[in-house]
Amino acid sequence: MSFIETRGNDGIRAREVEFSDAILNPSSSFGGLYVPKEIPNLGTDFITKHLNTTYKELAFDILKAFKIDIDDDTISEALSLYDSFDNPNNPSPVVKIKDDLFVNEQYHGPTRAFKDMALQPFGSILSSVAKKRGEQYLILAATSGDTGPAALNTFKNKEGIKVVCLYPDGGTSDVQRLQMVTENGKNLKVIGINGNFDDAQNALKNLLSSQSFKDELQKDGIKLSAANSVNFGRIIFQIVYHFQSYLELLRQNEITLGEKIYIDVPSGNFGNVLGAYYAQKMGLPIEKMLVASNENNILTQWLTLGIYDIRGKELKLTKSPAMDILKSSNIERVIYDICGAFRTKELMDNLNEKGYFEHTKEELAVLNKYFAATYSDDIYGQKTIKSFVDAGYLMDPHTATCIKAYEDLKTKDLKTVIYSTAEWTKFSPTVLNALNEDDKSYSDEVALKEISSKLDLEIPKTINDLFTSEILHDTIIDIKDLEKEIISFL
Numbered sequence: 001m002s003f004i005e006t007r008g009n010d011g012i013r014a015r016e017v018e019f020s021d022a023i024l025n026p027s028s029s030f031g032g033l034y035v036p037k038e039i040p041n042l043g044t045d046f047i048t049k050h051l052n053t054t055y056k057e058l059a060f061d062i063l064k065a066f067k068i069d070i071d072d073d074t075i076s077e078a079l080s081l082y083d084s085f086d087n088p089n090n091p092s093p094v095v096k097i098k099d100d101l102f103v104n105e106q107y108h109g110p111t112r113a114f115k116d117m118a119l120q121p122f123g124s125i126l127s128s129v130a131k132k133r134g135e136q137y138l139i140l141a142a143t144s145g146d147t148g149p150a151a152l153n154t155f156k157n158k159e160g161i162k163v164v165c166l167y168p169d170g171g172t173s174d175v176q177r178l179q180m181v182t183e184n185g186k187n188l189k190v191i192g193i194n195g196n197f198d199d200a201q202n203a204l205k206n207l208l209s210s211q212s213f214k215d216e217l218q219k220d221g222i223k224l225s226a227a228n229s230v231n232f233g234r235i236i237f238q239i240v241y242h243f244q245s246y247l248e249l250l251r252q253n254e255i256t257l258g259e260k261i262y263i264d265v266p267s268g269n270f271g272n273v274l275g276a277y278y279a280q281k282m283g284l285p286i287e288k289m290l291v292a293s294n295e296n297n298i299l300t301q302w303l304t305l306g307i308y309d310i311r312g313k314e315l316k317l318t319k320s321p322a323m324d325i326l327k328s329s330n331i332e333r334v335i336y337d338i339c340g341a342f343r344t345k346e347l348m349d350n351l352n353e354k355g356y357f358e359h360t361k362e363e364l365a366v367l368n369k370y371f372a373a374t375y376s377d378d379i380y381g382q383k384t385i386k387s388f389v390d391a392g393y394l395m396d397p398h399t400a401t402c403i404k405a406y407e408d409l410k411t412k413d414l415k416t417v418i419y420s421t422a423e424w425t426k427f428s429p430t431v432l433n434a435l436n437e438d439d440k441s442y443s444d445e446v447a448l449k450e451i452s453s454k455l456d457l458e459i460p461k462t463i464n465d466l467f468t469s470e471i472l473h474d475t476i477i478d479i480k481d482l483e484k485e486i487i488s489f490l
């Protein structure tokens with residue numbers, strides 16, 4: 001199947017590309033994104049057929065449904081990366097926490113956050129495509145904490161790929177920083193930036209548009225690609241686990257075939273919940289996607305008022321930092337699907353030029369057929385973590401935002417699956433504040449130990465080992481020295 005562009009074609013690029021092109025060069029005409037030309041409808045037969053298959057078999061068949069130009073062996077090899085998860089046959093288990101409430105735990109991979117679900121197999125596919133073409137790619141990533149570790153982990157020592165990962169020095173948790181600076185691979189470079197996440201992200205954008213930088217790369221025959229969720233190569237793997245949620249509820253006799261469910265997702269760049277939107281289009285019986293945010297509530301504004309307005313807005317630093325965002329990339333794919341390329345370009349141009357856009361009433365009504373949204377603050381998060389742990393379930397601060405959406409947005413008596421995007425070990429100081437009902441500042445090391453002994457929980461070895469591993473990346477620089485630093489690494 002071919003892939004087309006959300007903002008239409010500029011007459012220079014190809015009008016349609018194959019999957020492999022879309023993942024190697026993910027930026028399309030006018031700054032748009034690639035989307036599949038058609039979304040395959042699989043029907044309920046597909047669901048019945050997968051009641052007794054493994055996660056890998058389910059994923060394989062969903063990828064095949066998109067008719068991607070990747071051979072079966074390469075797909076299977078990519079999916080074998082789920083073998084490093086806690087349970088290879090069920091990498092994102094679905095757990096019941098209340099009569100009508102379930103959690104899809106997406107954090108059972110190597111870096112203990114949901115990014116592994118897609119980045120692990122995606123990294124394998126991207127590097128095998130690069131290798132087959134005999135090309136060299138540089139992946140530049142700016143991270144606020146979870147994407148960096150997952151990208152480094154999946155790409156380490158892969159042929160044809162080099163990764164430079166920027167993080168804000170002092171802006172990530174200890175665990176997140178250690179996951180990056182102890183990662184061992186000769187094709188990896190981790191750089192701390194004097195500044196915050198926005199500074200790191202802006203530095204990266206400037207670099208991507210710098211001619212001198214591109215000239216240097218060209219001299220070495222290196223091309224640029226991206227591993228964030230603008231890349232459809234990640235989104236395709238994020239469709240699979242929504243099918244898995246539904247199949248698990250069927251297997252656990254909690255629903256009958258055809259019964260609808262709510263999917264409730266803590267959202268930032270909108271990649272995770274976009275996967276659910278596609279799954280619904282492919283025939284999965286979803287009543288509605290509930291979009292949960294923190295105090296950076298731009299998605300709530302978009303889906304309730306039909307306005308996306310970042311004028312005068314400043315990013316708030318919250319206790320659910322992976323959702324601290326103003327510009328959410330993947331809403332563009334939904335807008336394209338609902339409004340078409342011409343209108344998408346118009347709205348996105350407005351956002352870039354004037355800082356806002358506004359939907360028509362009709363457009364908003366269509367969005368609201370699929371999505372409902374709300375947000376909550378850190379105090380709500382702390383109380384939620386505490387009340388659920390008292391009832392026997394421990395969740396991280398991102399997951400806690402889903403509870404607000406579950407409480408406020410459900411209008412029908414249907415089962416809800418919330419998505420747990422990080423293990424408590426990644427945000428242990430915040431979790432300990434919630435348990436102790438205090439606001440002391442704990443180090444990760446202290447918080448991990450205290451929670452683990454309080455609740456009798458094991459800390460995964462990969463997290464424990466971080467504190468005694470050798471620091472392999474100790475570069476911390478000013479943004480002005482970034483280009484020089486990267487060129488010298490290459």
Ligand SMILES: *Cc1c(COP(=O)(O)O)cnc(C)c1O
Nearest residue numbers: 146267268269270271272322421
């Ligand atoms: C990345 C991330 C999110 C947001 O996911 P999107 O796909 O960007 O909406 C939520 N929670 C955690 C822990 C994350 O790492």
